Amino acid sequence: MHSSSVLTRCSVALFVALLVQFTACTSSAEADTAPPPPTKHATALAVSETILAPASDQSLFCLPDNPGCAKITQPWWALRNENQPRDLVGFAFAPGLISERRFAEAVVLLYQVPEGRDLITQAAAQHIHVIGVAASDLADGVADPVAAYFPAQHLVAIAEPNASLSIVILADFLSHEFRHVADFAAGVDTDDSYPACIDREVRARQTEQRYLADLVVRFGKWPSPGRVGDQLGQTDQSFFASLRYLAADSPAQLYRDTVDDYGLGCSQHGG
Numbered sequence: 013m014h015s016s017s018v019l020t021r022c023s024v025a026l027f028v029a030l031l032v033q034f035t036a037c038t039s040s041a042e043a044d045t046a047p048p049p050p051t052k053h054a055t056a057l058a059v060s061e062t063i064l065a066p067a068s069d070q071s072l073f074c075l076p077d078n079p080g081c082a083k084i085t086q087p088w089w090a091l092r093n094e095n096q097p098r099d100l101v102g103f104a105f106a107p108g109l110i111s112e113r114r115f116a117e118a119v120v121l122l123y124q125v126p127e128g129r130d131l132i133t134q135a136a137a138q139h140i141h142v143i144g145v146a147a148s149d150l151a152d153g154v155a156d157p158v159a160a161y162f163p164a165q166h167l168v169a170i171a172e173p174n175a176s177l178s179i180v181i182l183a184d185f186l187s188h189e190f191r192h193v194a195d196f197a198a199g200v201d202t203d204d205s206y207p208a209c210i211d212r213e214v215r216a217r218q219t220e221q222r223y224l225a226d227l228v229v230r231f232g233k234w235p236s237p238g239r240v241g242d243q244l245g246q247t248d249q250s251f252f253a254s255l256r257y258l259a260a261d262s263p264a265q266l267y268r269d270t271v272d273d274y275g276l277g278c279s280q281h282g283g
């Protein structure tokens with residue numbers, strides 16, 4: 013489902029350059045095997061607000077100016093950021109982590125999950141910033157790219173068509189990419205080999221499974237595709253269906269699906 017995660021491409025580096033005055037452009041993230049040190053570019057980014065930790069882990073956090081928050085009859089899984097603001101915000105509970113404001117609700121949702129809280133802490137230590145980019149900047153031969161992690165740029169990028177999806181779905185993307193961030197920092201499966209590439213995608217999907225399991229315990233049953241289709245768009249419906257499938261995957265099936273989805277990319281460039 014997700015695009016390859018540790019690719020580094022000039023197009024994205026140049027996009028980030030506009031944001032953080034990056035000038036370097038590397039050809040392979042795998043060459044960057046050492047955990048990236050805190051860098052001035054991430055800390056120098058100006059944020060317009062610092063988001064506080066949620067008062068409770070039992071309710072969804074919603075930005076006050078998001079009109080979706082006023083729809084109190086809306087089911088938990090249908091909440092999305094309807095304004096799509098792109099100014100940058102920081103997080104009091106994760107200093108160093110920066111995201112576009114439209115992703116802040118997803119960051120907080122992931123923070124409410126025990127494992128997500130740990131992943132966000134690690135992402136903050138790596139000074140990760142989360143932004144939306146054009147799908148063409150992530151594509152690199154991958155059809156319908158979703159999101160990717162670029163270690164050298166300390167960047168988690170979400171393909172633009174997906175930026176306005178349900179907060180629940182966006183937090184799932186973050187759980188996957190932040191698992192890559194944590195693994196990369198720890199030196200787990202960072203080499204350029206096919207097995208390492210498959211292993212890190214399996215680990216990221218297992219992280220998604222745990223996030224999804226926690227979500228339904230706290231908020232309720234996963235919606236049927238029909239209900240999603242009635243409330244949200246077709247893209248949301250498609251992701252809800254695929255995550256429902258992922259949540260129920262056995263370990264063996266998850267491995268087979270990962271090979272099916274990532275095998276070609278892993279064989280071409282090690283993930």
Ligand SMILES: [Zn+2]
Pocket residue numbers: 014015016017188192212213216
């Ligand atoms: Zn991945």
